[in-house]
Amino acid sequence: MTQVLHIFRKDVRRLWRETATLNVLLVAYAWETVRRWHSEFSFEFWSEWLALLVPLAWIFLILRCVQEESLVGDRQFWVTRPHEWPKLLAAKLLFVLVFINVPLFVIDVVLLAKAGFPPASYLPGLLWLQLLWTLFLFLPAFALGAITSNIGQAVLVVIGVILYLVLISELSREVPQPFSLAGDPPVILETSLGLATAAAVVLLQYSRRRTRKSRLFVVGLAITVPLIAAVTPYSRLIDRAYPPAAAGHPPPVQLSLGPKEKPAPAFAPSDSVAVVIPLDFSGLQENSIVTLDGALTTIEGPGGERWNSHWRYAGNYLLPERAHTQVDLTIDRVFFDRVKNTPVNVRISFAATDLHELGKERVVTSPSGFAVPGNGRCWYRHGRRGDDIACLFPLKQPFATFKVSAGEMTCPQNPDATGGSLPPDTIGYGWLGHSASQAELGISPVATTELFVWDWGVSDQARTPRLICPGTPLRFSMLEEAGRMRIELRLDGIRLADYQADEMASGAVGAGFYLPRP
Numbered sequence: 001m002t003q004v005l006h007i008f009r010k011d012v013r014r015l016w017r018e019t020a021t022l023n024v025l026l027v028a029y030a031w032e033t034v035r036r037w038h039s040e041f042s043f044e045f046w047s048e049w050l051a052l053l054v055p056l057a058w059i060f061l062i063l064r065c066v067q068e069e070s071l072v073g074d075r076q077f078w079v080t081r082p083h084e085w086p087k088l089l090a091a092k093l094l095f096v097l098v099f100i101n102v103p104l105f106v107i108d109v110v111l112l113a114k115a116g117f118p119p120a121s122y123l124p125g126l127l128w129l130q131l132l133w134t135l136f137l138f139l140p141a142f143a144l145g146a147i148t149s150n151i152g153q154a155v156l157v158v159i160g161v162i163l164y165l166v167l168i169s170e171l172s173r174e175v176p177q178p179f180s181l182a183g184d185p186p187v188i189l190e191t192s193l194g195l196a197t198a199a200a201v202v203l204l205q206y207s208r209r210r211t212r213k214s215r216l217f218v219v220g221l222a223i224t225v226p227l228i229a230a231v232t233p234y235s236r237l238i239d240r241a242y243p244p245a246a247a248g249h250p251p252p253v254q255l256s257l258g259p260k261e262k263p264a265p266a267f268a269p270s271d272s273v274a275v276v277i278p279l280d281f282s283g284l285q286e287n288s289i290v291t292l293d294g295a296l297t298t299i300e301g302p303g304g305e306r307w308n309s310h311w312r313y314a315g316n317y318l319l320p321e322r323a324h325t326q327v328d329l330t331i332d333r334v335f336f337d338r339v340k341n342t343p344v345n346v347r348i349s350f351a352a353t354d355l356h357e358l359g360k361e362r363v364v365t366s367p368s369g370f371a372v373p374g375n376g377r378c379w380y381r382h383g384r385r386g387d388d389i390a391c392l393f394p395l396k397q398p399f400a401t402f403k404v405s406a407g408e409m410t411c412p413q414n415p416d417a418t419g420g421s422l423p424p425d426t427i428g429y430g431w432l433g434h435s436a437s438q439a440e441l442g443i444s445p446v447a448t449t450e451l452f453v454w455d456w457g458v459s460d461q462a463r464t465p466r467l468i469c470p471g472t473p474l475r476f477s478m479l480e481e482a483g484r485m486r487i488e489l490r491l492d493g494i495r496l497a498d499y500q501a502d503e504m505a506s507g508a509v510g511a512g513f514y515l516p517r518p
Contacts, residue, residue, distance in 0.1 A: 007091035066145030146205035301339035357477035374398025397433030
């Protein structure tokens with residue numbers, strides 16, 4: 001233990017400037033975060049930069065700490081000292097714990113208290129945040145310091161990683177990639193391999209100082225990750241996650257072709273054509289919301305010619321007060337030109353999730369502040385778009401939705417801005433959070449959001465009221481996943497030219513959904 005403390009004290013003396021700078025940045029971030037809770041006109045530029053600078057300062061401090069006793073090469077001065085590698089590693093871990101983990105924990109406690117949440121009630125979530133930062137930032141930074149001898153080498157490695165990620169991103173555009181699944185096995189495997197590689201590099205470097213072998217581990221990880229993505233049978237995973245509706249248990253919603261109308265402009269790349277197909281839906285229960293997570297579209301042309309979109313992200317909500325939606329396709333231009341004026345058969349498989357509304361609660365907005373489900377605290381603040389509602393939640397936003405009736409909105413409607421006042425019984429929707437883990441990863445443990453009405457069920461969403469004035473009643477509902485299934489839709493004998501949309505900027509080939517039409 002004496003040797004551990006000796007190395008620790010030496011690092012404190014050598015790195016006190018870096019440590020002090022980091023603490024200044026962390027305190028400045030906390031101060032600016034609290035300011036932004038109450039004023040959108042706070043120093044937004046500095047807030048964004050501080051949120052970036054703090055993690056960069058953490059990485060820099062870890063690199064400097066590890067490289068104080070460089071593990072690269074065999075001519076370091078420290079190897080002539082009676083340093084035992086377990087004690088050397090323990091001293092470095094102690095430094096990170098004292099000067100990174102502990103200050104972060106203290107700042108998190110202060111921010112929770114400033115937001116009005118008792119920190120002791122959220123101790124498991126605070127510890128979970130510490131674990132996430134340790135695994136996904138501190139451990140990789142530790143491994144980077146272990147295989148580089150100075151900051152210059154580390155910067156070159158980081159640049160190489162960035163270029164690698166850009167290359168992988170470009171290559172992924174050429175390979176059909178489906179939407180992400182909750183608990184996606186490839187992602188779990190890739191993450192586990194990454195963490196295991198980082199831990200193995202640290203242990204190998206401290207125990208044996210085998211730099212070449214450690215770097216080969218990193219190169220092997222860079223090769224393995226895209227291979228996992230390339231060989232993963234995503235279609236099978238989606239089939240397993242979203243099974244067909246069982247006999248005797250019909251899907252929660254029925255889909256059918258809607259009436260033809262001139263579609264709004266849609267995105268399509270230069271070698272594709274945008275096609276928008278209107279859909280009607282029915283049978284949705286009052287307390288259910290169905291999300292269309294993904295779609296697989298197959299088009300059968302004359303003579304057996306086929307086009308397949310592969311599984312693509314959708315992300316549309318089917319709501320009880322609605323009856324229409326639309327599916328947007330970007331179809332290969334060569335195929336489209338051959339079949340656009342002849343009847344084709346379109347088959348769409350939807351990967352759908354049935355959500356049930358639970359714990360309904362009516363909340364009336366107040367200029368003096370009000371509470372919302374999920375232990376949230378909300379108040380009005382002056383912003384660029386008017387007086388908006390800022391809400392704070394401990395650790396993460398709840399997975400919830402809220403409704404508002406146009407007839408109960410206290411804000412005066414502007415017929416010129418909306419193309420006519422909304423009927424009083426029109427229902428608008430807003431959303432909070434998602435079904436995430438115990439806490440959202442961030443420097444601050446306080447999740448922030450603004451309450452807006454995102455969807456009024458009309459085609460021109462940009463011209464509908466979004467701000468919520470004081471005195472407006474909101475009806476909140478917590479959301480819970482009730483099941484997943486595939487919903488099949490077959491449209492026979494339609495002409496694609498009837499549904500061709502004007503094209504906008506380039507987008508990804510696939511299938512997607514847009515807000516419901518009136």
